[in-house]
Amino acid sequence: MTQGTAEDAGPVSPLPERLLRAATHLFAENGYENTSVQEIVTAAGVTKGAMYHYFAAKDDLLYEIYHRLLALQAERLERLAGGTGTPEERLRAAAVDVIGTSCEHLDELTVFFRSMHLLPKDKRKAVRAERRRYHERFRSLVEEGQRSGAFRPDVPADLAVNFFFGGVHQLSTWWHPDGPMGPREVGEYYVGLFLNGLCPLEA
Amino acid sequence: MTQGTAEDAGPVSPLPERLLRAATHLFAENGYENTSVQEIVTAAGVTKGAMYHYFAAKDDLLYEIYHRLLALQAERLERLAGGTGTPEERLRAAAVDVIGTSCEHLDELTVFFRSMHLLPKDKRKAVRAERRRYHERFRSLVEEGQRSGAFRPDVPADLAVNFFFGGVHQLSTWWHPDGPMGPREVGEYYVGLFLNGLCPLEA
Amino acid sequence: MTQGTAEDAGPVSPLPERLLRAATHLFAENGYENTSVQEIVTAAGVTKGAMYHYFAAKDDLLYEIYHRLLALQAERLERLAGGTGTPEERLRAAAVDVIGTSCEHLDELTVFFRSMHLLPKDKRKAVRAERRRYHERFRSLVEEGQRSGAFRPDVPADLAVNFFFGGVHQLSTWWHPDGPMGPREVGEYYVGLFLNGLCPLEA
Amino acid sequence: MTQGTAEDAGPVSPLPERLLRAATHLFAENGYENTSVQEIVTAAGVTKGAMYHYFAAKDDLLYEIYHRLLALQAERLERLAGGTGTPEERLRAAAVDVIGTSCEHLDELTVFFRSMHLLPKDKRKAVRAERRRYHERFRSLVEEGQRSGAFRPDVPADLAVNFFFGGVHQLSTWWHPDGPMGPREVGEYYVGLFLNGLCPLEA
DNA sequence: GATGAATGAGTTTTCATTCAT
DNA sequence: GATGAATGAAAACTCATTCAT
DSSP: OOSOOSSOOOSSSOHHHHHHHHHHHHHHHHOSTTOOHHHHHHHHTSOHHHHHHHOSSHHHHHHHHHHHHHHHHHHHHHHHHTSSSOHHHHHHHHHHHHHHHHHHTHHHHHHHHHHGGGSOHHHHHHHHHHHHHHHHHHHHHHHHHHHHTSSOTTSOHHHHHHHHHHHHHHHHHHOOTTSSSOHHHHHHHHHHHHHHOSSOSOO | OOSOOSSTTOSSOSHHHHHHHHHHHHHHHHOSTTSOHHHHHHHHTOOHHHHHHHOSSHHHHHHHHHHHHHHHHHHHHHHHHTSSSOHHHHHHHHHHHHHHHHHHTHHHHHHHHHHGGGSOHHHHHHHHHHHHHHHHHHHHHHHHHHHHTSSOTTSOHHHHHHHHHHHHHHHHHHOOTTSSSOHHHHHHHHHHHHHHOSSOSOO | OOSOOSSTTOSSOSHHHHHHHHHHHHHHHHOSTTSOHHHHHHHHTOOHHHHHHHOSSHHHHHHHHHHHHHHHHHHHHHHHHTSSSOHHHHHHHHHHHHHHHHHHTHHHHHHHHHHGGGSOHHHHHHHHHHHHHHHHHHHHHHHHHHHHTSSOTTSOHHHHHHHHHHHHHHHHHHOOTTSSSOHHHHHHHHHHHHHHOSSOSOO | OOSOOSSOOOSSSOHHHHHHHHHHHHHHHHOSTTOOHHHHHHHHTSOHHHHHHHOSSHHHHHHHHHHHHHHHHHHHHHHHHTSSSOHHHHHHHHHHHHHHHHHHTHHHHHHHHHHGGGSOHHHHHHHHHHHHHHHHHHHHHHHHHHHHTSSOTTSOHHHHHHHHHHHHHHHHHHOOTTSSSOHHHHHHHHHHHHHHOSSOSOO
């Protein structure tokens, strides 16, 4: 009777997911502060009450967007960083991978870096903690490589990681999914720059 | 007529400056949309009428913040990029310098990347154009170095510049003026990473 | 069928009672308008559907709280006022008794005087009518005493009853069940004041 | 040019006063919770923004209503209680007077006793403190009379004062300004009841 | 009987901006 | 030049009630 096919699937997609998708898109497009709850629920095809049934506040949507992306990336980093291979191989794989997921979730990434500061204190703290854990796992990979002699020991690992993620976060200002470069390509270039710099190796 | 004589201050009243300083600080602290005009004028010690005498709208403050930082950095880039020395020397100098001014104007930088999207379309376009000119001057320096053989030619210059500025914009998330590292030190590290990467030169 | 046998509970399910108890407590604590239906059903350990099965609307709870207290007090007044003894004895007994039941049902009393005006017109009218009947029965007792010469005839009986019940309704602003005075003691004092005033009898 | 007469009186009455008057009337009529800010400002002939220019929140109106009535009554009590005459004379005068001002400010009184519990904690505390001071001044008058032998010493003064003010607060449930009894008359009756009780003096 | 997702009309509050003085 | 009272449009959020299951 509804638009579902044969199964008893109910609505096409659960409401919370639909709301998050709509919110992510609108936040990325117009900014969190310029997006009203009304616009979100209209985009999701429901009313405000429905949204507040699932999310206690507008900033819960924001938090959830961050949290999901972070959880996804943290899980993948864990797997790749804890895999086999030299530290350099693992760092390279992890770095290319995070660029891949960042490109796939460009809207989330945009929202993340523009609007994290708009979260209420407690949620901001939670996100920061999740972020820090992620950062530290990445940093430990750099340090491993420094101890093994694969990386220069004279650059603080913390600083190097911050530098690299700056580039990652910047992605959304210039990269577009339908542009000439694919995520994989961007990843290889970025990681190349990160690990080898601009100067020719034999110079 | 006012208390300024003939010195560098010029004949302009210091009021617009005071307003911009207050706005910059509050925008960086609480976000543009969470800062009311009332808070700004209170912080600057004036009234709303006075502010609207100098700025047509709240977003004029935002625009002006961007514009001034960009103008400053563009002017310095012009000077350094057009100076003497090899392309690598000039790029290095320009890169260290932009990190220096970014550290000196950390609030402006923060506001820039958090709130640019909140500008009305026309002002946003203007800022983007200024930004693009800046980016292009920087990129041309990279290209010069690629042509001269100082830099690897296999990395798109655009991408490299974006990568580097990602790191620069990220600065405000981890660097603090009273932390252990000075702007100069950060600059050297960043530029080192950018130009030489993480891997030892003889590997 | 349920767990109640043949005892005083009767065949009625305890659910409406549980809801009313929870509502009474919450209304007294936070006010009618500051208490949501959700809070009531949560406190009663049921769901909204269950509540709406027994009560057509939130204000039915309010009405029922009033109605039950009034019915209880009216029944007791009837018994005492229609008993034996002089009018003075019967008024004294009735007055002490109403203070007793008021102290026992302090939450209901609180709700009554704070929130009666929030009832929709028709229910408010019903409560007022019940209240008036109660008042009139009490007043007739005073008038009886005035006719018998036990009470001063120069005070309008209506006014005297209103004066007395003012004191009763005020109870919830200062009396607490675990304070130093018991309901009986308060009753004796109040009735003493009402019937004899503050001035010494031989003055 | 406006509707003022000859003087430069400006608007007929200052806006805050107009708002308070409108709010008092509506709160008394329909209850605080059933009165929207919109209704208040409409009644006062302005817009919401204007109201929030003078009152930080809806409950500020509530607080102000209480506070003004209490200040008025406290000042009058102070004058009468500290005057000349026997304690009985002064208590009588003060009691009649408070009934007078209560009748004159019946709406405020109604609002007071229905809605004090709706104030936020801090304002509620402030009102309670003001109220307690008032109560204590009144009580001290009763105690003075008890020490002088004019009043029965066997009734706790606190309780007597509570009893009396119960009657006062009850006023708004039965007295109307255009009814047969004037404030003075009510006052005399109430005070008569309070001081002499219902029973004939020679009984 | 009972559930709880969803509604929709309502609430208080905020704030950039204007304009009479 | 400067003030600050007032506007008006919009915001986030609440909640009693309904209804398909």
